[in-house]
Every structure is written in C-alpha cells, then in structure tokens.
Amino acid sequence: MLSNSSSVLKTGDWIKGKSRKGELIIGYIESLNISQGVFKVNVITSDNQETVGKTIPILSNQVKSLPVSIVINKEQILFLIDLALSTGDEDWFIELSSKLNSIKQLVNGVN
Template sequence: MIGDWVNLRSSKGEQIHGYVEKMTGDHTVVQLRVVSSENQILVGQSIQVQVNKLTKEDETEQYSAGELKQLIDLALLTNDKAWFDSLMTKYQKLKIKQNN
C-alpha cells in the first residue's frame, strides 16, 4: 500500500488527493502526503488517516509525459526514491510507446 495514490474526503467534506508514505504496524492508519486538496493548507503536508477512509486510485490511470515530468519533480523534492523509480519506469514506457 505504500506508494499508492488515494483520495478521501476530510471530516469537513474537502477532497484530498495524495499518496501513502507510511503505514502503522496494524495497518489501520497511514501517513499520507497531500498533493492536492480543496484546503490549500494541507498541500505538501503529511497527515495521518484511517485506512477505511481511503479510496485507492485506479492504477491504469494514464498520465501525459508532461504530467509525469511534474510528478517526477515532486518525487525528487520529497526525496522519495521508490516513487521516483516507479514514475521513471512509466515515463520511459510512455516515451517508447509514443515513438512507435
């Protein structure tokens, strides 16, 4: 589940989008890095969320090369090597697909 992209609604009904950074030992709570939110104060922050509140994004979601570049920059800024490696693989596959 670490690295998964998820969505949720806050207790105030605000949409939150981010990825899982860490999980607790009993897997009931995760640490979520907020990438976008209707509450701008949360963007860039790590928050703790109950797993049952999360909705996992579809992994087949397609990103453009430009979007992947922005996500790669974000992975570099957050020093998230696993996410960076995953994004680079997707970026390279997309570039190969575009060249065929």
C-alpha cells in the same frame, strides 16, 4: 498492509479520501498503523491549501485506492517528473526520466 472497503493498501500507495475535517485529499501513504486503522498520508493536493505538503492521519475507512494509470505521452511524463521531484522520490524520477528519453529517441529516430 491494511485493508479498506476497496482493496489492500500499503505504504507508497496513492489514495484519495477525506480528512477528519471533511477535506478532500489526494496523496500517498507514508505509514500505517494496523491496530488503529490509521494511515499517515502525505497530502499532494487538497481543497484546503494549508494541508498540501503535510502528512496527516486518515482513518482507513475514509480512503480509496487510486487506480494505476498508464503514462502514454510526453506531457504526462513531464507532470509526473515534477511530482516525483516534489515528493523526493529519486527512483521514480529516474524511471520517468528514462521513459522520457525513450520517447525522445523514438521521435528523433522517426525524423
């Protein structure tokens, strides 16, 4: 774990920050180097499309933790399922699919 100005961050946490070139990025921490204060971040979205899908180093003082969001509707879950597939996170995909199935069962039970 590595601490920055806003919280303690660890592998798997979602962050937003700026690359060394000043590009805005949103992604998740793949690894961290405590002694150097550097995160290796898998970039999911960026204002530089060439960076998307790559893992780049970012200094810990250049990132902030993204807040955990509560998924409440089908569209949000479908978006997150796509994200889980694109990042190869099988456990998250299974968890989200289960939530989606629960919503479908609830809707079918109301009809």
